[in-house]
Amino acid sequence: MKVLITGATGLIGKELGKKLASDGHEITVISRSLSKAREVLPFPCDVVVGDLVQGPLHDKKLENIEAVINLVGEPVIGMRWTEEKKKNIFQSRVNATENLIKSLPGDLRVFVHGSAIGIYGHCGETILREDHQAGMDFLSEVSKEWERAASHAPGRKVFIRTSIVLAPHGGALEQMLFPFRAGVGGVLGDGKHWMSWIHIDDIVGLFAEALKNNDYVGPINGCSPHPVTNREFSEVLASSLNKKLGPAVPPIALKALFGEASEVVLSSIRGSAEKAMALGYEFQYPTLRNALENICSAYKEGEEVFYAEQFVPQPPEKLFPFFRDPHNLEAITPPSLNFNIQSVSTAEIEQGTLINYKLKIRGIPASWVTEIDEWKPPFRFVDNQKKGPYQLWHHTHEFKPFLGGTLMIDRVRYKLPLGYLGWLTASKMVRKDVEEIFKFRRGYIARMDTPRKP
Known part of the structure; x- marks a missing residue:
């Protein structure tokens, strides 16, 4: 229809x-x-x-x-x-x-x-x-x-x-996760509603x-x-994150806030x-329980997860070559990051390629070395931080054939430095930065083509 x-x-x-x-x-x-x-x-x-x-x-x-x-x-x-x-x-x-x-x-x-x-x-x-x-x-x-x-x-x-x-990404649960992952999420009021x-x-x-x-x-x-x-919901959510339930939130506090x-x-x-x-x-x-176990499993190890999808009306074999050129990474990165490639170990990206670059994160200079530790053209590659500001940065790029075009999927797992303290103080700020980076990338990719139907 x-x-x-x-x-x-x-x-x-x-x-x-x-x-x-x-x-x-x-x-x-x-x-x-x-x-x-x-x-x-x-x-x-x-x-x-x-x-x-x-x-x-x-x-x-x-x-x-x-x-x-x-x-x-x-x-x-x-x-x-x-x-x-x-x-x-x-x-x-x-x-x-x-x-x-x-x-x-x-x-x-x-x-x-x-x-x-x-x-x-x-x-x-x-x-x-x-x-x-x-x-x-x-x-x-x-x-x-x-x-x-x-x-x-x-x-x-x-x-x-x-x-x-x-849902694993977005929606009401996204707003609930931070306090529960911090170990302070609790029932609302008496939790009986x-x-x-x-x-x-x-x-x-x-x-x-x-x-x-x-x-x-x-x-x-x-x-x-x-x-x-609400009490059962709170208990199952905390359990799904390997956390204990925090103190209850009095209704008067919610009414004062919202x-x-x-x-x-x-x-x-x-x-x-x-x-x-x-x-x-x-x-x-x-x-x-089975719904939250499905959604929360990615967070049990303390990792952050970013996920984005975009349809591109070109098949993977036509889209993928753009990503073979490491210098195109500069084009799809926001100018505010001052992203600059210092050296690349191979002429084109391939399995084992090391990319050495510098950038600024909120104005602070940082050096980064990433390795391509999986390379399966034209459908998938993975870059993994070898040296840089994060404890973990693991970015999976997928290019799935979809209705005559490509469903381009970005899945990033990352951990902030300083463990729990770093997560508690900077996770929301970093999340916003990551979202802005990929928003810029999606905009760039969308402008590379004009038709929307295969």
């Missing part, structure tokens, strides 16, 4: 788009930034540039759309809700969905809407099935209006009420199934079969997955 995805650059959108493209669907996305879409989307697609909050879009690429995955909406956690923020939360969901529907053809086959399990509000111990009434708090009202707007879409309509999505959650692979699976299965109609809870209390937004993490929402299972969906990660 010809599928339109909104919110494609988000956590769910990127993984879902990749799966749908692999399944043979033709993907179109709506994005406010063409350059961002080209830099971060890990699948081939057409891009319609526009802002749905501002009004309907009139683009020929939308005329033949057969199905929609609607994931539009800005984040709701991690900051205080000012009146301006609440307005943006509402408009980026409700107004954007209304304008999206006005942009679509009338013969649309299916509209799969990414709603939120927060529609139920605080419900204590109650097991929440899809026929339970909506709550009365801000997010409940937004979610209710959001689904009302989506109900006017043509075709079969499905509302996936998404819970907390647990219920948390509905789902692994990224399962929420993607639900959306994909809803797209093709005509039995999926109306609201469906996007949560695992086994919700947990204000009204603290309701998101203090509300008790015990979602039921009975409808999804009755429809035949089989969860890959039904229990919290």
Whole structure:
């Protein structure tokens, strides 16, 4: 089918788009930034540039759309809700969905809407099935209006009420990891409130199934079969990281920090997955322990992990030669780092090549020697720090053939100097620096080509 995805650059959108493209669907996305879409989307697609909050879009690429995955909406956690923020939360969901529907053809086959399990509000111990009434708090009202707007879409309509999505990279868990890895993560309040959650692979699976299965109609809870209390969640997360549980965080502290937004993490929402299972969906990660063991295994040795994907509409054999020339490393490194190669042990990069270079990290000069300790052109190579500022820097570059182009994957494992003290004081700053380096690289690679479809 010809599928339109909104919110494609988000956590769910990127993984879902990749799966749908692999399944043979033709993907179109709506994005406010063409350059961002080209830099971060890990699948081939057409891009319609526009802002749905501002009004309907009139683009020929939308005329033949057969199905929609609607994931539009800005984040709701991690900051205080000012009146301006609440307005943006509402408009980026409700107004954007209304304008999206006005942009679509009338013969649309299916509209799969990414709603939120927060529609139920605080419900204590109650097991929440899809026929339970909506709550009365801000997010409940937004979610209710959001689904009302989506109900006017043509075709079969499905509302996936998404819970907390647990993923190896990004999402809510990324914000939780630092205190728990530091050994000070604890329960929130008395820890008795219920948390509905789902692994990224399962929420993607639900959306994909809803797209093709005509039995999926109306609201469906996007949560695992086994919700947990906040205390159980905290204990399993700490255990998955080989850490002990820290002191409890009093609700008054959360309210002082986040204000009204603290309701998101203090509300008790015990979602039921009975409808999804009755429809035949089989969860890959039904229990919290197997989900968190899958996600947290990389952190048990105290290593940091950075991961990025980018689709490039060139096959690996055409893309890979760019990386054979060590001096191209200078081109794809931000100028602020003053990256300068001093010597290379071979004319072209190959197995065992040593590269000696200098750079500045936040203005501080540093020398670095890296060795290519794996070289499998045109699909993979690994560079490993032999001498430099990190205890460990192990960068795996993968070039996977994908739908006529290349899914370029960067996976970096690194450790900071000074052990735990270095990690505690500098990990967030270094993480930001690493993200900026790879953002620059993705931008450079995206500008090397213009077409987005194979």
